[in-house]
Amino acid sequence: MLNPVSWPDDEVDRALFGDRQVMQLAQLCGVDSRESLDDFRQYKNNTKVTGQALALLMQRVKLLPVSSAECERGFSCMNINDTPTRNRISTETLSSLIFIKVNGATPTKFNPKPYVEKWLQEGRHSSTDMPTGKPTISSKAASPWAALFD
Secondary structure (H helix, E strand, O other): OOHHHOOOEEEEEEEEEHHHHHHHHHHHHHHHHHHHHHHHHHHHHHOOOHOOOOHHHHHHOOOOOOOOHHHHHHHHHHHHHHOOHOOOHHHHHHHHHHHHHHHOHHHHHHHOOEEEEEEEEHHOOOOOOOOOOOOOOOHOOOOOOHHHHH
């Protein structure tokens, strides 16, 4: 109803066309419905003039999602990250992973260098460091009985 192409050609039909929908849409979008309706009626008479309330309404309408595809992608991302082998992942971590996947930059645009440098500066180990701590005893040397079940 906000697009003049969809308006009826007859002036009488156009007079009340879309008024109810504009009021409902204004209430939904948190815009003054009375001012929006007045601006819409003026807009129907002269499409070059949009009042402040109607302009705000049109701007907010452009932000409304036309489908649930983005939401569905979020659920798919959640199912990919929350698998039976990763079932101990916390809700907060899962939420963060989904947020990054849905809203974050593409992997090709991500530069990990500053994060890796900070990690190493904090005294953490790199992936190429030698293992530390006590050496583990192999299962074969752990018990002479273990050799019977090989």
